[in-house]
Amino acid sequence: xxxxxxxxxILSFAISIQLNAQVPIILDADLDSDVDDVGALAMxxxxxxxxxIKILGVVVTSDDLDAPACAAAINTYYGKPDIxxxxxxxxxxxxxSKYTKTLANTFPHPLKEGRQPEDATQLYRRLLANSPDxxxxxxxxxxxxxxxxxxxxxxxxxxxxxGKELIKKxxxxxxxxxxxxxxxxxxxxxxxxxQSTQVSVKNWPGEVIFSGWEIGNDIITGADFLKNALSTEHxxxxxxxxxxxxxxxxxxxxxxxxxxxxxxKYWNLSSKGNVIVNKDGxxxxxxxxxxxxxxxIESLPPSEIAKIIDALMIGIYRPGF
Numbered sequence: 480x481x482x483x484x485x486x487x488x489i490l491s492f493a494i495s496i497q498l499n500a501q502v503p504i505i506l507d508a509d510l511d512s513d514v515d516d517v518g519a520l521a522m523x524x525x526x527x528x529x530x531x532i533k534i535l536g537v538v539v540t541s542d543d544l545d546a547p548a549c550a551a552a553i554n555t556y557y558g559k560p561d562i563x564x565x566x567x568x569x570x571x572x573x574x575x576s577k578y579t580k581t582l583a584n585t586f587p588h589p590l591k592e593g594r595q596p597e598d599a600t601q602l603y604r605r606l607l608a609n610s611p612d613x614x615x616x617x618x619x620x621x622x623x624x625x626x627x628x629x630x631x632x633x634x635x636x637x638x639x640x641x642g643k644e645l646i647k648k649x650x651x652x653x654x655x656x657x658x659x660x661x662x663x664x665x666x667x668x669x670x671x672x673x674q675s676t677q678v679s680v681k682n683w684p685g686e687v688i689f690s691g692w693e694i695g696n697d698i699i700t701g702a703d704f705l706k707n708a709l710s711t712e713h714x715x716x717x718x719x720x721x722x723x724x725x726x727x728x729x730x731x732x733x734x735x736x737x738x739x740x741x742x743x744k745y746w747n748l749s750s751k752g753n754v755i756v757n758k759d760g761x762x763x764x765x766x767x768x769x770x771x772x773x774x775x776i777e778s779l780p781p782s783e784i785a786k787i788i789d790a791l792m793i794g795i796y797r798p799g800f
Contacts (some may be wrong), residue, residue, distance in 0.1 A: 487640045488536060499685075499781045501527070501530060501531065501532050501533040501610075502531065502532045502533070502614075502616060502617060502740065502752035503530045503532070503533050503535050503606075503610050503614055503615045503616070504523060504533065504534050504535060504609065504615070504616050504617075504662075504740075505535050505536050505537075505538065505603065505606055505607075505615060505616075505618070506519070506520065506523060506534065506536075506537050506538070506618050506620070506626055507537075507538040507540055507617065507619040507621060507626060508520065508537065508538070508539060508540070508541075508550070508619075508620050508621050508732070509539070509540050509541045509546070509619070509620070509622060509667075510539060510541060510543070510546045510548050510549050510550055510576070510579055511541045511542075511543035511575065511576045511579060511663025511771065512543075512575070512576065512759070513722075513728070513731075513732075514577075514578060514701065514718050514719055514723070515620070515695070515701075515728060515729065515730055515731050515732040515733060516620055516621070516732050516787070517553065517578070517699060517714075517715055517718040517719070518701060518715070518719075518728075518730065518732065518733050518792045519618075519620055519732040519735070519736050520537070520550065520553055520554075520628065520674055520735045521553070521715045521791070521792045521793075521794075522733055522737075522788065522791040522792055523736060524553075524554075524557040524559070524794075525791045525792070525794050525795070525796050526736075526740060526791070526796070527559070527741040528557070528794070528796070529796040531691070531740065531796075532629050533741060534559065534562050535562075535563075535606045535610070535615070536562060536563045536564070536565060536602055536603075536606050537550045537554065537562060537563075537564050537565070538564075538565040538566075538599045538602065538603065539564060539565065539566050539596070539599075540567060540599070540619075540621045540622055540623070540624050540625045540626075541621065541712050542570050542571060542572055542573060542671075543572070543573070543574065543575060543576045543579055544572040544573060544574045545574065545576065545579035545580040545582075545584075546576065546579050547564050547566050547596045548579070548582075548583035548588060548590045548591065549576075549578070549579035549580075549582045549583045550564055551564050551583075551589055551590045551591075552582045552583055552585070552586040552587070552588040552591075552714060553582065553586075553714050553715070554588070555586065555587055555588040555589070555668055556586055556713070556714050560588060560589050561589075563576050563596075563597055563602055563606075564590070564596040564597065564602075565596060565597045565598065565599035565600075565601075565602035565603065565625070566596040566597070566598070566599055567598075567599050567625055567628070568599075569600050570698060577721050578717070578718040578721040578722055580624075581717065581721055582714050582717060582718060585714075585717070586714055594737070596632040599625040599628065599629075600625065600628045600629055600632050601635075601637070603604070603625070603628075603629040603632075604629065604632060604635060604637040604638055604642070604645060605637045607638070607645050607646070607649040607650065608637045608638040608640075608645065608649070610649050611649075612648055612649060612703070613648070613649070613650075613651050614651055615649050615651060616650070616651055616652045616653075616654060616738060616739050617650055617653045617654070617740055617793075618653075618654045618655075618729075618735050619653065619656065619657070619667075619735070620656045620667075620683030621667055622666075622667050622668075622670065622671060622672050622675065622676070622737055623655075623657070623667070623668075623672065623675045623676050623679040623680075624672045624675045624734075626675070626679045627672075627674075627675035627678045627679045628642075628680055629642050629645075629646070630642045630643055630646065630678065630679055630683065632645075634709070637698075638727075640721075641681065643684050646683070646684055647684040647685060650685055651685075651686075652685070652686050652687075652688065652739060653683060653685065653686070653687045653688075654687075654688050654689055654690070654735045654736075654738060654739035654787070655688070655689050655690070655735065656689075656690045656731050656732050656734065656735040657676070657690075657691075658688060658689050658691050658692070658754060658756075658762045658774070659692045659693060659762065660689065660691040660693065660749070660762075660774040660775075660776075661679070661682045661763070661764040661774075662708050662761070662762060662763040662764060663692065663693075663761065663762065664760060664761035664762070665691065665692040665762075666692075667762075668756060668760040668761070668762055669759060669760020669761065673756070673757075673759060674758075674790070675757050676681055676760055677757075677758070680754050680756050680762075680772075681756070683771070684771075685771060685773050686773075687754075687755060687771060687772050687773070688735075688738055688739070688748070688772075688773050688774070688775065689772065689773070689774040689775070690731070690734040690738060690774070690775045691734045691774055691775065692731065693777075694731070694746065694775045695729050695730045695731030695732070695733070695734045696729050696731070696735050697729075697781040698726065698729065698730040698733070698734065698773065698780075698781040698782075698784050698787045698788065699727040699728065699729060699730070699785055700727065700730045700733065700784045700785050700789045700792065701722075701725065701727060701728045701730075701789070701792070702725055702726060702727035703725065703780040704789045704793075705725065705789060705792060705793055706719075707717055708793040709793055712797035715792060728797070730784075730785065730788050730797045733788045733791075734746075734775065734784075734788075736791075737784070737787065737788065737791075738775060741787075741799070741800055742799050743799065743800065744781050745778065745784050745787070746775040746776060746777060746778050746779070747774050747775070747776040747777075747778045748773045748774070748775065748776065749774045749775075749776055750766055750768075750773070751765070751767060751768055751769070751770045751771070751772065751773055752764055752765050752766040752767045752770040752772055752773070753765045753767050753770040753771075753772050754772050754774070760795040787800060
């Protein structure tokens with residue numbers, strides 16, 4: 480009897496650990512021309528601080544000179560300077576963002592002290608190889624160059640699997656902010672690398688949820704609520720101040736965080752199918768019961784979803800959000 484109770488206790492404890500395990504996340508972001516990437520990263524830190532997720536790494540898919548350091552500065556501010564940063568090597572860099580340079584120069588971070596970002600493909604492969612099977616959620620909120628590079632990567636010291644096999648084994652979900660549905664043309668798909676969009680969307684071997692332009696366009700966050708809640712000495716507040724003076728901004732990127740990690744249903748999901756990406760980066764929808772793709776369809780009022788996103792951006796978390 481004692482032996483049986485001991486086994487039951489061990490099993491219940493193991494189940495409890497599994498149910499409460501932090502979801503491993505890789506964020507692929509283009510912190511540069513828009514500020515919603517900052518809001519999305521802030522949401523992830525709120526979720527990690529409340530033991531919902533674990534940020535494995537941040538892949539920066541951008542040609543902005545200061546974007547990697549900006550990501551590192553935000554991570555460091557939240558007390559997580561060791562989150563690795565990945566970049567695409569060999570890209571011609573320029574300085575054009577309204578906020579990345581200021582955040583990179585204002586706040587401490589390891590890159591300021593000489594640490595170098597990692598190659599994005601190597602970082603992706605290492606993080607996936609070291610993760611449990613079918614566990615990682617990849618959230619992409621920028622263009623898909625580094626996603627394609629992962630998909631087309633070859634076996635290496637991190638894993639004997641090629642990129643497609645590694646994704647199939649390790650990734651639970653790809654949550655992608657991109658496209659316009661059921662058809663249209665959206666910046667993450669067509670600018671600056673539509674070919675990578677075609678390759679990534681067509682060849683991804685697992686489930687994908689797309690949050691299209693039309694979903695985040697009416698969800699306005701980062702205005703007075705954020706201004707009054709955070710000091711301008713906070714990097715998230717400073718980014719929104721520099722971007723547009725807290726006049727409010729569409730929440731395209733934050734929707735891909737919310738749909739991937741919330742226990743509630745803020746949107747309906749389309750039937751299963753396939754996203755068809757054209758050479759110019761425009762997309763159309765093709766229903767297919769065997770397809771691995773779905774896209775978000777508006778359900779709740781955007782103003783209600785904005786309240787949830789704004790709260791998570793400033794650090795307010797409630798279980799079951």
